[in-house]
Amino acid sequence: MKAYRLESFGDIDALRLHEEPDPRPQRGEVLVRIRAVALNYRDLAIVRGRYPRKAVPGLIPVSDAAGEIVAVGEQVTAFKVGDRVVGAFHPRWFGGEMPATIQADSYGAESDGWLCELKAVSQEAVVALPDSLTYEEGCTLPCAGLTAWTALAGPTPVRAGHTVLVQGSGGVSIFALQLARALGATVIATTSADSKAERLRALGATHIVNYRQDADWGRRVRALTGGRGVDRVVEVGGPGTIAQSLKAVAVGGEIASIGFLSTENPGIDFFQLKLSGASFRNITVGDRSGLLELIRAAVGVGLKPVIDRTFAFEDARGALSYLESGQHLGKVVVSGPR
Numbered sequence: 088m089k090a091y092r093l094e095s096f097g098d099i100d101a102l103r104l105h106e107e108p109d110p111r112p113q114r115g116e117v118l119v120r121i122r123a124v125a126l127n128y129r130d131l132a133i134v135r136g137r138y139p140r141k142a143v144p145g146l147i148p149v150s151d152a153a154g155e156i157v158a159v160g161e162q163v164t165a166f167k168v169g170d171r172v173v174g175a176f177h178p179r180w181f182g183g184e185m186p187a188t189i190q191a192d193s194y195g196a197e198s199d200g201w202l203c204e205l206k207a208v209s210q211e212a213v214v215a216l217p218d219s220l221t222y223e224e225g226c227t228l229p230c231a232g233l234t235a236w237t238a239l240a241g242p243t244p245v246r247a248g249h250t251v252l253v254q255g256s257g258g259v260s261i262f263a264l265q266l267a268r269a270l271g272a273t274v275i276a277t278t279s280a281d282s283k284a285e286r287l288r289a290l291g292a293t294h295i296v297n298y299r300q301d302a303d304w305g306r307r308v309r310a311l312t313g314g315r316g317v318d319r320v321v322e323v324g325g326p327g328t329i330a331q332s333l334k335a336v337a338v339g340g341e342i343a344s345i346g347f348l349s350t351e352n353p354g355i356d357f358f359q360l361k362l363s364g365a366s367f368r369n370i371t372v373g374d375r376s377g378l379l380e381l382i383r384a385a386v387g388v389g390l391k392p393v394i395d396r397t398f399a400f401e402d403a404r405g406a407l408s409y410l411e412s413g414q415h416l417g418k419v420v421v422s423g424p425r
């Protein structure tokens with residue numbers, strides 16, 4: 088089979104295509120022919136050596152894929168040959184508390200990922216892909232889709248009447264925009280690109296704030312809520328955006344802490360955090376039961392993942408460069424090998 092491996096960290100050219108023996112499904116495993124994979128900022132962070140967690144070189148990268156089952160091992164009862172499936176981001180987090188294996192299982196960081204032709208995984212590590220979603224759409228759900236779902240759920244789920252702040256136009260933020268609208272919430276979106284404003288509005292954002300043009304954009308977001316603040320911040324910027332997010336959030340609101348897009352790290356002011364009256368919840372994508380819920384919700388409301396561009400398998404390096412350019416809105420996808 089064809090498989091990319093990331094031989095060292097720092098450069099996209101370290102991603103090399105190899106010919107390798109086909110994997111064979113063991114007991115309880117399914118063999119998936121990969122039809123599409125979705126790129127996340129995390130994949131780029133690993134390639135560039137900027138991933139804040141442990142990553143080992145030489146692995147097959149990428150966490151998110153959809154494909155077709157082409158063989159099953161002994162004692163597989165959940166799926167049969169021909170079934171369409173999506174991989175779970177955390178292959179052994181089924182629900183409840185996060186398992187201790189979470190890091191060791193981490194696709195592309197500590198275990199082989201999905202940027203390849205065939206993958207043998209436990210039948211519990213995939214879920215069914217409904218007919219209404221294409222492979223390209225399905226592969227966007229395990230990380231970006233589920234992270235947005237988890238960020239809007241939690242102890243105080245977002246509901247009609249709430250206001251949600253999404254930052255930038257990347258994969259997680261666009262899913263959060265779509266899902267928040269589906270829940271009846273009002274969405275305020277930030278972006279650095281005025282050219283993306285119309286698209287964000289068409290997807291349902293009521294207000295757009297350019298975070299490059301207005302350094303104090305948190306205050307502006309708060310003003311757009313009549314001074315009350317937003318109920319939920321889908322926080323993907325991290326160290327460089329948290330101070331503004333704290334200005335934007337309502338008393339009793341929540342900052343769902345997801346990302347680390349900004350490179351600067353000025354630190355957090357304890358009193359700003361305390362006096363915001365908001366809660367801070369750390370998100371680690373989500374579990375398998377959340378992925379099942381998200382898929383049911385997507386089918387139920389007819390949500391179509393926003394795919395900016397699909398690259399050929401042979402152009403995976405081009406796809407990563409495109410993601411890095413930040414030109415995209417929504418997801419960047421790579422087709423499985425033909």
Ligand SMILES: NC(=O)c1ccc[n+]([C@@H]2O[C@H](COP(=O)([O-])OP(=O)(O)OC[C@H]3O[C@@H](n4cnc5c(N)ncnc54)[C@H](OP(=O)(O)O)[C@@H]3O)[C@@H](O)[C@H]2O)c1
Nearest residue numbers: 128255256257258259278279324346347348349370371372
């Ligand atoms: N904790 C978790 O469970 C989890 C799960 C998924 C993702 N993440 C993290 O969440 C972040 C987003 O991931 P993604 O895959 O959605 O990224 P992505 O698709 O690459 O999104 C990038 C977009 O974010 C915007 N952006 C860039 N720098 C920004 C900044 N300093 N402030 C605000 N917006 C900025 C830009 O949008 P504009 O062009 O519109 O400005 C850019 O196009 C990453 O840090 C990722 O690692 C964490």
